[in-house]
Amino acid sequence: GENVEQHPSTLSVQEGDSAVIKCTYSDSASNYFPWYKQELGKGPQLIIDIRSNVGEKKDQRIAVTLNKTAKHFSLHITETQPEDSAVYFCAASMGNSGYSTLTFGKGTMLLVSP
Amino acid sequence: KAGVTQTPRYLIKTRGQQVTLSCSPISGHRSVSWYQQTPGQGLQFLFEYFSETQRNKGNFPGRFSGRQFSNSRSEMNVSTLELGDSALYLCASRPLASSQETQYFGPGTRLLVL
Numbered sequence: 223g224e225n226v227e228q229h230p231s232t233l234s235v236q237e238g239d240s241a242v243i244k245c246t247y248s249d250s251a252s253n254y255f256p257w258y259k260q261e262l263g264k265g266p267q268l269i270i271d272i273r274s275n276v277g278e279k280k281d282q283r284i285a286v287t288l289n290k291t292a293k294h295f296s297l298h299i300t301e302t303q304p305e306d307s308a309v310y311f312c313a314a315s316m317g318n319s320g321y322s323t324l325t326f327g328k329g330t331m332l333l334v335s336p
Numbered sequence: 337k338a339g340v341t342q343t344p345r346y347l348i349k350t351r352g353q354q355v356t357l358s359c360s361p362i363s364g365h366r367s368v369s370w371y372q373q374t375p376g377q378g379l380q381f382l383f384e385y386f387s388e389t390q391r392n393k394g395n396f397p398g399r400f401s402g403r404q405f406s407n408s409r410s411e412m413n414v415s416t417l418e419l420g421d422s423a424l425y426l427c428a429s430r431p432l433a434s435s436q437e438t439q440y441f442g443p444g445t446r447l448l449v450l
Contacts, residue, residue, distance in 0.1 A: 264444075324369075329378060
């Protein structure tokens, strides 16, 4: 089955700095790569996603890049703010079957210091 | 639209008991997936239901089961609880069960087994 590796497990930055979280996946048939943000006491919330026919996608301060050849994708957050502090998860779909589901990375705890 | 709702939010049980958790998907969504989240294992897929049928199942023992009703609401049941079943149980819904559809998560049910 699919395996998703996520690095780093923790990331501390100063407010205003950029943060980068990287993920690799094993199943070359995976075609959907969402990123979720989970705050304490809440369920994961989708922040951005990318599909395999796109190499990069941006939404304000958040961007995701996908390299299908190398089987890795990354989350970039610019101008970080204290409210960006949370656990971030990457995920990959298991393939092209009609009823595939998501495999998650272990998560990255991002701490943004004022 | 209202988001995914889960009840109860918190639950305390003792070893050997059984528990039933409930999930109401976003209106119009027919697919419901269940995940177990623990600090050590992260987010692990339990099963997915679509149109009252289990479509996918993760690598969990038979003590974990679920069902889906005609209104797409879903329940999961854990029998003969073990200490290791203590976790946050999350459900997620999406319109169908396509591999490229966004999954929207509920706030989760936190289960503590004593």
